[in-house]
Amino acid sequence: MSNVGIVIVSHSPRVAEGAADMVRQMVGNEVPLAWCGGDPSGGLGTNVEAILDAINRAWSDKGVAILVDLGGAETNSEMAIEMLPPERAGKVVICNAPVVEGAVMAATEASGGATLVQVQATAQELSPA
Amino acid sequence: MMDETNLRTTILTVAAAVAAHADELTALDSAIGDGDHGANMKRGFDAVAADVDAIASNELPEALIKIGTKLVMTVGGASGPLYGTLFLTLGKQLAARPGDYAGALLQAVDAVAARGKSELGQKTMLDVLYPVAHAFRDGKSKSEILAVAEREAAATKDRRAIRGRASFLGERSVGHIDPGARSSALIVEAIGETLP
Numbered sequence: 001m002s003n004v005g006i007v008i009v010s011h012s013p014r015v016a017e018g019a020a021d022m023v024r025q026m027v028g029n030e031v032p033l034a035w036c037g038g039d040p041s042g043g044l045g046t047n048v049e050a051i052l053d054a055i056n057r058a059w060s061d062k063g064v065a066i067l068v069d070l071g072g073a074e075t076n077s078e079m080a081i082e083m084l085p086p087e088r089a090g091k092v093v094i095c096n097a098p099v100v101e102g103a104v105m106a107a108t109e110a111s112g113g114a115t116l117v118q119v120q121a122t123a124q125e126l127s128p129a
Numbered sequence: 130m131m132d133e134t135n136l137r138t139t140i141l142t143v144a145a146a147v148a149a150h151a152d153e154l155t156a157l158d159s160a161i162g163d164g165d166h167g168a169n170m171k172r173g174f175d176a177v178a179a180d181v182d183a184i185a186s187n188e189l190p191e192a193l194i195k196i197g198t199k200l201v202m203t204v205g206g207a208s209g210p211l212y213g214t215l216f217l218t219l220g221k222q223l224a225a226r227p228g229d230y231a232g233a234l235l236q237a238v239d240a241v242a243a244r245g246k247s248e249l250g251q252k253t254m255l256d257v258l259y260p261v262a263h264a265f266r267d268g269k270s271k272s273e274i275l276a277v278a279e280r281e282a283a284a285t286k287d288r289r290a291i292r293g294r295a296s297f298l299g300e301r302s303v304g305h306i307d308p309g310a311r312s313s314a315l316i317v318e319a320i321g322e323t324l325p
Contacts, residue, residue, distance in 0.1 A: 011163075039165070039169065039172075039204075039205025039206065040172065040202070040203050040204075040205045041168075041172060041205070043165065043168070043205070044163070044165070045165060045169065045205040045206050046205065046206075047202075047205050048201050048202055048209065048210070049202050070294065071207050071293055071294060072205075072206045072207035072208075072209075072210075075207045075209075075210045075211065075244065075245065076207070076209060076210055078210065078244070079201055079209075079210040079213065079214075079244075083201075
């Protein structure tokens, strides 16, 4: 796939899946997309292994943008990026943006063939500076 | 400093302490966070304890790296990467500078601060880890270091949270001990119990 991939990480699998549904409605299959949510026992939380898996599922040589909800989702995503092979780690960014709006905006930007930097910037326009 | 038997005992003692206090940690976290700290920490340290044979048969630096990796993969909250980073960095630093326990501990606590984008005095685990690392560097006795851990965890009660979920509460975070500071003190105490 030649477009930037999008990963959605929420504490709640249902939030992540719902956000992914909204992204699909906007961009169809134009953008590699994966989501994960929940801790390793299935409760609310996030899980480094699941995030790594989602990054690999949404992989694109143009890179992957991750949208996260609360604190632990960001910290666990940072950890997951560091655990990727170096040639992949440099092509994955976390967007500082609201998870649902950010995912939809980032994916819409990505579907037009934008670079990873452009995708991240578009999502982050949603956050107050 | 540690042979395989000691390391094994220490790991199991820490895991038992975390398990024994899981409800307390969850109660603290329910007051100012999302109420999962006890369950998350118990899951992580149970996983470490379950793997104790494979971990304790390594040299200390490698064992610490294995503990850190296990915590990162199993805890499931922000405390996973934070405690994971603590043990991972401790192991990497000890491998790079054998025997410099105080230097390695300070580097490891700095790495936790960087991971959490936090600093001393913000009502987090750092409020225990930094004073403990400083006391250890300054050559304080074991009983003094344990007293520092206990006192500094309790002192988070009067602070306002700046980082983490508790910061959403603003002033209402004052009056509760920080769960991460408490779990850090518990771990320091459990390690202290098993060391000479």
